Amino acid sequence: xxxxxxxxxxxxxxxxxxxxxxxxxxxxxxxxxxxxxxxxxxxxxxxxxxxxxxxxxxxxxxxxxxxxxxxxxxxxxxxxxxxxxxxxxxxxxxxxxxxxxxxxxxxxxxxxxxxxxxxxxxxxxxxxxxxxxxxxxxxxxxxxxxxxxxxxxxxxxxxxxxxxxxxxxxxxxxxxxxxxxxxxxxxxxxxxxxxxxxxxxxxxxxxxxxxxxxxxxxxxxxxxxxxxxxxxxxxxx
Amino acid sequence: xxxxxxxxxxxxxxxxxxxxxxxxxxxxxxxxxxxxxxxxxxxxxxxxxxxxxxxxxxxxxxxxxxxxxxxxxxxxxxxxxxxxxxxxxxxxxxxxxxxxxxxxxxxxxxxxxxxxxxxxxxxxxxxxxxxx
Numbered sequence: 001x002x003x004x005x006x007x008x009x010x011x012x013x014x015x016x017x018x019x020x021x022x023x024x025x026x027x028x029x030x031x032x033x034x035x036x037x038x039x040x041x042x043x044x045x046x047x048x049x050x051x052x053x054x055x056x057x058x059x060x061x062x063x064x065x066x067x068x069x070x071x072x073x074x075x076x077x078x079x080x081x082x083x084x085x086x087x088x089x090x091x092x093x094x095x096x097x098x099x100x101x102x103x104x105x106x107x108x109x110x111x112x113x114x115x116x117x118x119x120x121x122x123x124x125x126x127x128x129x130x131x132x133x134x135x136x137x138x139x140x141x142x143x144x145x146x147x148x149x150x151x152x153x154x155x156x157x158x159x160x161x162x163x164x165x166x167x168x169x170x171x172x173x174x175x176x177x178x179x180x181x182x183x184x185x186x187x188x189x190x191x192x193x194x195x196x197x198x199x200x201x202x203x204x205x206x207x208x209x210x211x212x213x214x215x216x217x218x219x220x221x222x223x224x225x226x227x228x229x230x231x232x233x234x235x236x237x
Numbered sequence: 238x239x240x241x242x243x244x245x246x247x248x249x250x251x252x253x254x255x256x257x258x259x260x261x262x263x264x265x266x267x268x269x270x271x272x273x274x275x276x277x278x279x280x281x282x283x284x285x286x287x288x289x290x291x292x293x294x295x296x297x298x299x300x301x302x303x304x305x306x307x308x309x310x311x312x313x314x315x316x317x318x319x320x321x322x323x324x325x326x327x328x329x330x331x332x333x334x335x336x337x338x339x340x341x342x343x344x345x346x347x348x349x350x351x352x353x354x355x356x357x358x359x360x361x362x363x364x365x366x367x368x369x
Contacts, residue, residue: 160333193257195332199264225264232261 004075005083006033008045013094017085030070030078031059034086034098047098054212057148061098062087067153069212089153105149105166112169113191116176119183127181135178142171142220144213151207151217163196167207167217170198174220177227189224189231198224263325270322277315302364309365316357324350 002024007017020037031049038045049059054072061070064078064085078084092100120127129136151167152158158166173192176182192198201221208216231237288298302308324346331337331346 190257191254194254194260195256195329197254197257199260228257228261229265229268232258232265237258237261 003082004028004033004079006037007083007085008034008037008098009087009094010045010097011094012096015094015097017087024075024082028075030061030063030068030073030075030084030086033075033084034061034070045098046096055146057146057150057212060089060148060150060153062090062153067150067210069148069150072212089149091153091155091158092149100149102149105152105168106147108165108169109147109172111191112165112173112197113184113188114169114172114176116179117182117184120181129180133180135180138223139175139178142175142215142217145171145215146213148212150210150212151215154206154210156204156206157200157202161196161200164200165192165197167201167221170201170224171215171217171220174223177224186231186236189228190237192224193228193232193237198228201225263328266321267325270318270325273314273318274322277311277318280311281315299364299367303367303369304365309361312361313358316354316361319357320350320354323353 004022004024006020006022008020009015010018020041022033022036022041025032031052034045034047035049038047047059047061049071050056051058052071054069057069059070060067062068063070063073064080066078067089068078070086075084086098088094088098088100092102092105095101145168147168149168151171155164155167157164170192173188177185177188182188194200198221201218203218203222205218208218211217228237287293293301327349328342328346331342
């Protein structure tokens with residue numbers, strides 16, 4: 001039987017790679033490989049997954065140095081010389097093995113005012129948003145984010161500025177800035193400005209290159225820069 | 238984990254973002270000066286290439302700049318764009334590469350901007366007033 005040489009990160013931040021031999025199978029995903037190790041070789045291996053079909057975003061890891069959803073990554077796509085290396089997501093604190101702490105990542109969504117703030121009451125009519133209105137189109141471009149953290153793990157700015165809100169949180173803010181039903185545009189633009197916010201982005205585009213949902217957070221961040229500048233010029237910041 | 242302080246469920250967030258306005262204005266200033274520099278650098282390069290290709294001597298160049306209000310105004314604008322653009326970019330580099338984020342950095346950057354502007358003005362003024 002053909003074997004796959006798998007190097008897996010074990011332990012916390014000060015851990016190390018350990019090697020495993022996993023039988024190679026047809027249409028095998030990287031998540032299948034991790035699951036095989038946990039069920040057949042070492043049950044103490046910790047990792048996270050839920051849906052296994054690319055809906056939840058829980059199984060994102062670093063595969064051969066690149067952040068990916070392991071459930072949607074075929075071994076055949078990434079294997080080199082019958083070997084792969086699997087590590088926890090970069091830019092996240094490691095809890096154990098392949099499990100990372102997502103708290104700071106999602107706290108940054110809150111700091112970027114990622115919550116929808118309704119401004120109508122139950123006595124108001126439903127908002128009517130035309131599907132082809134500019135705001136709806138702009139929001140649509142970023143709305144499918146499921147918070148997997150691949151963009152955040154791929155972002156150079158996050159790696160050198162831990163305060164940076166990151167592509168996912170800023171993309172979320174941008175979808176709300178374009179939501180005509182939202183009542184916190186001004187506060188949100190103030191929250192995402194500055195060197196921990198949209199102005200820190202260097203347009204490296206790693207987030208957009210790696211996003212499994214084909215979202216372009218870089219474009220959302222550029223949109224925020226423009227919206228923040230307009231707000232500043234109008235004295236609304 | 239409590240919702241207070243984390244902004245979940247619409248709770249107030251951890252205070253305002255104090256640098257929002259100043260950082261945004263610095264960003265606008267750098268973008269605007271970049272647009273100006275795009276034009277100024279082009280004119281400056283064309284001027285240099287013209288001077289080299291026509292074999293103009295130092296004296297021949299000074300003869301054209303001496304008392305030339307248009308050239309003086311152009312180079313004042315150029316110097317202003319540089320004095321605005323370069324220090325803001327350097328400030329970001331200091332943030333990201335050196336981790337220098339204290340108030341002392343802003344004083345250093347302000348001094349650098351003034352120095353660039355002063356030296357640039359001096360050079361522009363010198364070729365405007367060049368002795369015959």
